[in-house]
Amino acid sequence: xxxxxxxxxxxxxxxxxxxxxxxxxxxxxxxxxxxxxxxxxxxxxxxxxxxxxxxxxxxxxxxxxxxxxxxxxxxxxxxxxxxxxxxxxxxxxxxxxxxxxxxxxxxxxxxxxxxxxxxxxxxxxxxxxxxxxxxxxxxxxxxxxxxxxxxxxxxxxxxxxxxxxxxxxxxxxxxxxxxxxxxxxxxxxxxxxxxxxxxxxxxxxxxxxxxxxxxxxxxxxxxxxxxxxxxxxxxxxxxxxxxxxxxxxxxxxxxxxxxxxxx
Ligand SMILES: Nc1ncnc2c1ncn2[C@@H]1O[C@H](COP(=O)(O)OP(=O)(O)OP(=O)(O)O)[C@@H](O)[C@H]1O
Ligand SMILES: Cc1ncc(C[n+]2csc(CCO)c2C)c(N)n1
Numbered sequence: 334x335x336x337x338x339x340x341x342x343x344x345x346x347x348x349x350x351x352x353x354x355x356x357x358x359x360x361x362x363x364x365x366x367x368x369x370x371x372x373x374x375x376x377x378x379x380x381x382x383x384x385x386x387x388x389x390x391x392x393x394x395x396x397x398x399x400x401x402x403x404x405x406x407x408x409x410x411x412x413x414x415x416x417x418x419x420x421x422x423x424x425x426x427x428x429x430x431x432x433x434x435x436x437x438x439x440x441x442x443x444x445x446x447x448x449x450x451x452x453x454x455x456x457x458x459x460x461x462x463x464x465x466x467x468x469x470x471x472x473x474x475x476x477x478x479x480x481x482x483x484x485x486x487x488x489x490x491x492x493x494x495x496x497x498x499x500x501x502x503x504x505x506x507x508x509x510x511x512x513x514x515x516x517x518x519x520x521x522x523x524x525x526x527x528x529x530x531x532x533x534x535x536x537x538x539x540x541x542x543x544x545x546x547x548x549x550x551x552x553x554x555x556x557x558x559x560x561x562x563x564x565x566x567x568x569x570x571x572x573x574x575x576x577x578x579x580x581x582x583x584x585x586x587x588x589x590x591x592x593x594x595x596x
Contacts, residue, residue: 334573337512341497341504343371343469344522344584355467356454359384359410360447360484361419362472364391365501367587371469372408376459381446382415387472389424409433414453415446445483447473451491465494473498474505485579489533492577505581508572516543516570516580526583529553529560529572536576543570553578 343353344367357375359368361383369392372378380388392408393401405427413420413428414436429435438449451468460466473484484498488507498505504523508514518524529539535554541547545564553559553576565582572578 334511334513336515337509338515338517339506339580340517341519341523343374343467343497344587345519346370346587353467354459354464355469356457356459358447358450358454358468358470359388360470360472361387362476362480363501364388365471365499365584366395367584368392368471369395369408371471375469376466377412377454377457378410379412379414379450379453380410380420381450382413382417383419384415384446384472385410385413385420385424385428389427406431412436412450412453414438414449416442416449445480445487447484447487448490451487451494451496455491455494467495467497469497469499471499474500474503485532488579489577499584501584503581503583505579508574508578508580510574510577514570514572514580516572516582518565518568518570518582520565520568522585522587523582524565524585527563527565527570528579528581529563530579530581531555531559531574531576532579534576536574536578539572539574539576539578541570541572543567 343355354376356377357371358379358381360381364387388408389405393404396404409431410433412434416439417437454460454466454468474481488496492509531553537552538550539548539553540550543566545566
């Protein structure tokens with residue numbers, strides 16, 4: 334079985350840049366403190382509908398000594414896409430005046446704004462067959478549970494696309510059953526709390542290494558065992574399962590001076 338390797342080098346402080354190519358989607362929830370860092374190295378920057386309000390309102394708060402308008406001009410999204418029922422008219426006008434591409438899909442009330450943004454990225458010419466873009470989505474967790482469930486659902490809708498859901502506190506990725514997984518942890522950025530969750534379907538057999546409570550051909554299902562409040566022991570975890578699993582790991586509080594870009 335082929336090995337799929339996972340690392341979270343996109344969270345490394347400025348200077349230790351990651352070679353990984355990714356697109357960033359800002360959702361309509363509090364912006365994590367490492368958003369400026371992710372923004373800087375992203376190949377494409379999208380706001381899902383009301384996510385644009387978050388960039389407009391909250392990014393300047395990370396730079397209290399700088400002029401808010403300068404910050405808003407510096408952090409210009411490439412695209413705002415969604416059903417446009419949450420973006421404020423003043424915010425829409427502002428980014429239109431900067432030249433942001435706005436895609437109004439208010440006719441589609443069956444897919445979420447996150448779905449709509451993922452399809453834009455998958456179809457982008459920057460997403461090449463030889464070098465696919467990973468997708469990072471900020472503000473995906475915490476808040477309304479129906480939104481969180483919709484956000485988790487996109488991991489299952491696009492299992493061939495590497496999508497990471499992020500909040501200030503943790504990240505979530507899908508580990509498809511088609512691969513053996515090697516997860517590389519930077520202990521300064523991530524852990525120690527983690528979980529392996531069989532949310533889409535039960536797993537008859539999951540085997541792991543590198544965890545405090547490893548699984549050995551262990552069954553996991555809702556109503557039975559799911560691995561929560563587990564701990565990573567070292568810098569490499571391996572996971573093999575007969576079912577798609579969600580992997581989640583805590584994000585350590587970062588030194589804001591390292592995650593913010595200076596003026
Ligand atoms: N409270 C939340 N928790 C998690 N994700 C959220 C939350 N609010 C919004 N999102 C994400 O941000 C995207 C854009 O949010 P927005 O508020 O514009 O969506 P919406 O479709 O207008 O929501 P609503 O259901 O309130 O009409 C959503 O598709 C969802 O992925
Ligand atoms: C069975 C079913 N449940 C809910 C919705 C509503 N809905 C789902 S995604 C979306 C767009 C949000 O921006 C809306 C309104 C639906 N269409 N079908």
